[in-house]
Amino acid sequence: MTDENRVVNHRAGNEPLFGNVAHFMGFPSYEGAGCAAEAVITGVPFDLATTGRPGARLGPWAIRQASSNLLxxxxRWPWEFELTSKLEVADAGDLQVPPGDxxxxxxxxxxxxxxLLSAGKHLVTFGGDHFITLPLLRAHARSLGPLALIHFDAHTDNYRGGLYDHGTFLATALREGLILPERSVQIGIRTAYDKLHHPFTVLDALQVDKTPAAALVQTIQExxxxxLCYLSFDIDCLDPAFAPSTGTPVVGGVSTTKALEILRQLTSCRLVGMDLVEVAPATQQVDVTALAAATLVLDYLYLVAAGR
Ligand SMILES: [Mn+2]
Incomplete structure (x- = not known):
């Protein structure tokens, strides 16, 4: 490899970008606690808690497939280093989800x-619907104590209702003391919520649209x-123009450009884990949604690596 093409040939040799897309970004398999990787990806192909269109069980598959576009x-632009020079990442594949349970x-x-947390790993998880964030928050809070939540979503997910509902997981997390509401922030909200009694700071979709990313980031950082922060990204935070393939799309959302701009600047946040949920590829014509998801995750990994 010559110096000129050092920045653009991820894979050694001549392997085609679209060959053998078993793992996100072609990262190696996670081989158990002895594995040197610091960040570990897991897919959770579960969508029994969705209230809108189903299909998020195929999200992990679609995000991994779409990551071949990024290889x-x-x-990666605009980062100025090679991800794996700072952060070793492995892919644990999909969790075995018991059907109907x-x-x-x-x-x-x-x-x-x-x-994984006991082994000192940084978790990045692909949903699945947004319910999967609840067990992830339970594990993180048990290991690290109550967390600040940075939550990108069109919906507050703090609704009243049954336990296995992707719109109630945050109310459950709050009741269980897993997150610190006064230290948490929701970004991109554009659906009804009780403003008088809402426990979290909201940067709604209109504010996100009108405010420069740097100012939004300053608010999030304050x-x-x-x-310690957990980051949960519901792909429906993005406008359906950018991410149509999701269970409960809402128009008037955040652009991919703005979301990436915000994400990349969260450098002073003490991030301990991330999930990317609600990619439902069965509804998609092309892979634009999964590509947005794959790109957001890759930029998140760069963000973590930049702090090393
Ligand atoms: Mn949502």
Missing amino acids: WETV ASRLTEQLEQHASA ITAGQ
């Missing part, structure tokens, strides 16, 4: 996450300052 940059899935995902 050719060794040094939301209760067992919840236990299995929490156990899986707890085992709210979460000093706290």
Whole structure:
């Protein structure tokens, strides 16, 4: 490889970008606690808690497939280093989800996450619907104490209702003391919520549209300052123009450009984990949604690496 093409040939040799897309970005398999990787990806193909269109169980598959579009940059724009020079990442594949058993899935995902956290790993998880964030928050809070939440979404997910509902997971997390509401922030909201009693700071979709990313980032950093932060990204935070393939799309959302601009600047947040949920590829004509998701995750990994 010559110096000129050092930044654009991710894969050694002549392997085609679209060949053997078993893992996100072609990262190696996670081989258990002895594995040197610092960040570990897991797919959770579960969508029994969705209230709108189903299909998020195929999200992990679609995000991994779409990541093949991102393989050719060794040094991803606009970052100025090679991700794997600072952060070793492995892909643990998909969690085995028992068909029709939301209760067992919840236990299995929490156990899986707890085992990774005990091994000192940084978790990045692909949904699945947004319910999967609840067992992930349980595992993180058990390991690290109550967390600040940076939550990108069209919906507050703080609704009243049953346990296995992707729109109630945050109310449950709050009741269980997993997150610190006064240190948490929701970004891109554009659906009804009780403003008088809402426990979180909201940067709604109109504010996100009108405010420069740097100012939004400053607000996020002030709210979460000093706290360990978990980042949950519901792909429906993005406008359906950018991410149509999702269970409960809402127009008037955030652009991919703005979301990436915000994400890349969260450098002073003490991030401990991330999930990317609600990619439902069965509804998609092309892979634009999964590509947005794959790109957001890759930029998140760069963000973590930049702090090393
Ligand atoms: Mn949502």
